[in-house]
Amino acid sequence: MKDPKKIICISCPIGCELTVGYENDQLSVSGNKCARGKSYGQEEYLEPKRIVTAVVKTNSATLTYIPIKTDQPLKKEYINDLLNHLYQLEVKVPITLNQCLLKNFNNTGVNIVFTRSLEA
Amino acid sequence: MIEKKYHSIVIGGGAAGLSAAYEISKSGFSVALIEREESLGGILMQCIHNGFGLQEYKEELTGPEYAERAIAKMAGSGVEIITSTTVSDLIDENGTKTAHCYSAVHGALKLGADTIVLAMGCRERNRGNIGTAGTRPAGIFTAGSAQRLINIEGFIPGKRVVIIGSGDIGLIMARRMTWVGAKVLAVVEILPYASGLTRNITQCLNDFNIPLYTSHIVSRIYGHDRVEKVDITPLVDGAPQDEDTFSIECDTILLSVGLIPENELSCKIGVEINQDTKGPYVHSNYMTNVKGVFACGNVLHVHDIVDFVTEEARRCAVNVVDYLRRKILPTEFRIQPGANVIYLVPNHYVPGEEINLYLRTFIVKNNAQLIVETSDKVVLEKKLLHVRPSEMIKVRIGEKDLARLSADEFKDLKVSIV
Ligand SMILES: Cc1cc2nc3c(=O)[nH]c(=O)nc-3n(C[C@H](O)[C@H](O)[C@H](O)COP(=O)(O)OP(=O)(O)OC[C@H]3O[C@@H](n4cnc5c(N)ncnc54)[C@H](O)[C@@H]3O)c2cc1C
Ligand code: SF4
Numbered sequence: 001m002k003d004p005k006k007i008i009c010i011s012c013p014i015g016c017e018l019t020v021g022y023e024n025d026q027l028s029v030s031g032n033k034c035a036r037g038k039s040y041g042q043e044e045y046l047e048p049k050r051i052v053t054a055v056v057k058t059n060s061a062t063l064t065y066i067p068i069k070t071d072q073p074l075k076k077e078y079i080n081d082l083l084n085h086l087y088q089l090e091v092k093v094p095i096t097l098n099q100c101l102l103k104n105f106n107n108t109g110v111n112i113v114f115t116r117s118l119e120a
Numbered sequence: 121m122i123e124k125k126y127h128s129i130v131i132g133g134g135a136a137g138l139s140a141a142y143e144i145s146k147s148g149f150s151v152a153l154i155e156r157e158e159s160l161g162g163i164l165m166q167c168i169h170n171g172f173g174l175q176e177y178k179e180e181l182t183g184p185e186y187a188e189r190a191i192a193k194m195a196g197s198g199v200e201i202i203t204s205t206t207v208s209d210l211i212d213e214n215g216t217k218t219a220h221c222y223s224a225v226h227g228a229l230k231l232g233a234d235t236i237v238l239a240m241g242c243r244e245r246n247r248g249n250i251g252t253a254g255t256r257p258a259g260i261f262t263a264g265s266a267q268r269l270i271n272i273e274g275f276i277p278g279k280r281v282v283i284i285g286s287g288d289i290g291l292i293m294a295r296r297m298t299w300v301g302a303k304v305l306a307v308v309e310i311l312p313y314a315s316g317l318t319r320n321i322t323q324c325l326n327d328f329n330i331p332l333y334t335s336h337i338v339s340r341i342y343g344h345d346r347v348e349k350v351d352i353t354p355l356v357d358g359a360p361q362d363e364d365t366f367s368i369e370c371d372t373i374l375l376s377v378g379l380i381p382e383n384e385l386s387c388k389i390g391v392e393i394n395q396d397t398k399g400p401y402v403h404s405n406y407m408t409n410v411k412g413v414f415a416c417g418n419v420l421h422v423h424d425i426v427d428f429v430t431e432e433a434r435r436c437a438v439n440v441v442d443y444l445r446r447k448i449l450p451t452e453f454r455i456q457p458g459a460n461v462i463y464l465v466p467n468h469y470v471p472g473e474e475i476n477l478y479l480r481t482f483i484v485k486n487n488a489q490l491i492v493e494t495s496d497k498v499v500l501e502k503k504l505l506h507v508r509p510s511e512m513i514k515v516r517i518g519e520k521d522l523a524r525l526s527a528d529e530f531k532d533l534k535v536s537i538v
Pocket of ligand 1: 131134135154155157161162170171172205206208242289416417419422424425426427
């Protein structure tokens with residue numbers, strides 16, 4: 001079982017300092033001023049996830065790199081794999097906003113989508 | 121030379137210019153939107169991270185996505201969009217304004233208008249503004265220019281990086297540099313606290329174990345052709361503790377030491393600058409001291425949230441339309457910054473009309489109190505859960521609040537935060 005951890009809640013600007021850990025087999029959160037802090041603390045402790053944004057190379061003459069994002073937060077341990085994969089790609093124009101670049105990355109259920117349109 | 125005349129010329133095609141041009145044109149007036157770059161969107165296009173649009177669209181978008189929504193509205197709006205064109209001079213002659221522009225595509229242009237909307241955004245403070253000692257090698261970038269290099273041009277500025285300043289752009293760039301394979305060795309902040317959002321401290325520094333040195337300065341930069349090393353010195357009560365100075369070897373320095381409104385063009389047409397905001401001084405209708413010249417967005421005061429830029433530009437546009445319809449500016453009173461307030465915008469109000477204020481405070485505090493008062497009466501008291509210098513505060517002083525004042529009590533207002 002993991003050790004207790006101090007986590008700053010980022011669900012609102014107050015930024016309460018949470019302590020998250022197991023107490024008698026129960027995951028407990030303290031230091032939170034509201035319920036949002038509790039669910040944030042639990043998720044950040046058990047399975048931290050992040051939205052990842054990056055750029056990938058294109059074959060366009062006007063814009064050589066185009067921005068992308070994960071359509072939902074990705075588990076942190078997959079971020080480096082994703083970035084390494086993206087840096088090897090070259091995508092073809094035309095591209096439309098929200099077009100999918102990669103579906104279900106590494107079976108995480110997370111899709112990678114373009115965040116800008118680009119004409120041919 | 122091409123000559124043409126419009127009801128309004130909007131200068132700058134970022135979030136502010138897009139919103140203003142769209143709103144003015146919606147009321148049936150002719151509008152030209154002039155943008156220096158090939159494409160519209162402004163600074164948003166290089167801000168590929170998410171965190172934009174929570175207020176405007178009720179979802180978290182990336183910068184380019186937010187821009188694309190604003191640009192999509194332009195299609196069929198009747199706004200004449202002139203890109204790849206820089207306005208180099210602005211002249212006011214008997215009320216008619218002329219914008220002199222040059223463009224790789226259109227050559228020289230001379231465009232006339234009854235009104236001008238300044239929406240040129242801001243520029244980054246650089247090394248000259250912070251005066252660090254040492255050599256002048258290559259490898260020193262402002263955080264925003266590094267952001268542009270990586271996210272638009274795909275060029276990675278360096279491998280071992282020290283970031284000066286803990287504002288949000290610097291923090292976002294710490295993560296971005298890490299994600300493209302560079303090593304960020306330190307973020308150095310002169311203030312005793314980080315100026316960026318907690319969320320960015322957590323996700324851009326702590327996630328990668330990047331040390332943040334608050335109350336520290338980069339005291340010297342070394343390197344001949346390229347940056348080689350920096351000295352970092354702690355401060356105690358503002359005094360450098362030279363004996364505790366330590367060095368970090370690095371090849372790149374990013375400066376995230378603040379933004380200032382882009383005033384060059386504004387000054388050419390005689391716009392007066394407010395020393396508190398460093399942008400134009402504006403009336404309640406966002407008009408500068410030059411009749412018919414308006415300002416909104418980062419050119420007026422530096423915003424941290426794009427949604428506020430869009431909203432402010434929309435409000436500015438409504439006033440441009442009023443002006444074009446020859447509505448005379450009513451009697452106004454001043455709104456002054458009181459205790460702990462760095463600045464506020466706009467600087468005037470019209471008795472009885474709702475006021476939408478944007479302001480910044482000097483202090484960091486939970487459960488602060490905002491007080492709006494005349495010399496002898498409190499108009500509005502409001503609790504603010506959390507305030508800090510880096511987060512702009514937005515307050516609406518409604519007609520109901522102002523109803524507390526009787527007609528003869530309307531006078532200059534003072535806004536304080538305690
Ligand atoms: C690096 C950075 C990161 C940010 N991150 C966030 C964030 O995470 N979330 C958020 O909500 N907000 C963020 N913001 C704030 C927000 O995005 C900006 O405040 C907003 O986009 C500014 O819009 P603007 O139209 O005022 O300026 P800009 O977008 O700068 O637009 C000004 C435009 O004017 C053009 N221009 C200038 N001079 C001339 C001239 N003489 N002739 C013709 N054109 C000219 C420029 O090319 C530019 O396109 C960030 C801002 C910056 C700078
Ligand atoms: S616990 Fe609640 S009050 Fe505290 S920071 Fe999180 S959301 Fe804000």
